[in-house]
Amino acid sequence: MTDILKLFSYWRSSAAYRVRIGLNLKGLAYEIAPVHLLRDGGEQHGAAFRAANPQGLVPVLQHGQRMLRQSVAILEYLDETWPDHPLLPAIARDRQRVRAIAQVVACDIHPLNNLRVLQYFDREWHVPQPERDEWVRHWIVEGFRAVEAMLTDHPATGRFCEGDRPTLADCCLVPQVYNARRFGVDLNAFPTIARIEAACLKLPEFDAARPERQPDCPPQ
Structure with missing residues (x-):
């Protein structure tokens, strides 16, 4: 192969x-x-x-x-x-927790904020931009409340979502925080999420993946 x-x-x-x-x-x-x-x-x-x-x-x-x-x-x-x-822990219980955090982002937040959803609102229902942006913020905040609760004071939460090495959960969470900032979500309400994102972005693997570092990113 x-x-x-x-x-x-x-x-x-x-x-x-x-x-x-x-x-x-x-x-x-x-x-x-x-x-x-x-x-x-x-x-x-x-x-x-x-x-x-x-x-x-x-x-x-x-x-x-x-x-x-x-x-x-x-x-x-x-x-x-x-x-x-590995992106998933060795123990089944820990893998389940990582997948659960990842799926709050990938299954519950992201699909409601996807470009094709926002384009449909514009094209079919003529929803103005401010209302579309508020839709995005609402569902990010709803999801982040759950993720913050899953992370805060949990004994498995370490430097990252699960312990002290990045996992699948961090791979999903960091891009969603990028979207949250893009749409003006106040991250002060989510200190654990913000702390984990900051720890991730200090790693070169996360830093190199940032949108602004991609070859197709337009000049800022």
Whole structure:
């Protein structure tokens, strides 16, 4: 099985951001194939990309001839294929906790804030931008309240979400904090989340995955 990896990514996609972090934590070399989600109506809707992912969503990770889809499933694939620097703990109870934190982000917060949802609000219902932004903030805050409660004063919480090494949970949480800042969420209400994000971003693997460090990020 070839180890050539190509990540179809968009610099601001939080789902692609998760996978970039995971690849970096694994120490895996990969090529970025940018997919612009806004240009010409969104390159993800074109026939070429739809062949890679019928959903028309990033990320997609190409490993040899195989196309891997869905960010959390990709991260678990990385963990099973390259077990060094594990993203999931060895004990089942701890793995469940990591997955639960990750899924609050990936299943409960992110889908409600996804670009295609916001575009639908604009295109079909003509929801003004301020109301769309408030929708995003509302669901991030709802989710972060739960995550903060799951993390605060829990004996398994360490420097990171689970202990003192980053896991799948941190891969999902950090990009969502980026989105929270982007939409003006007050993070003072979530001190444990903010502390963990700061610890993560001190690591070069997280720092290199930041949206502003991606080759397709426009000049600021």
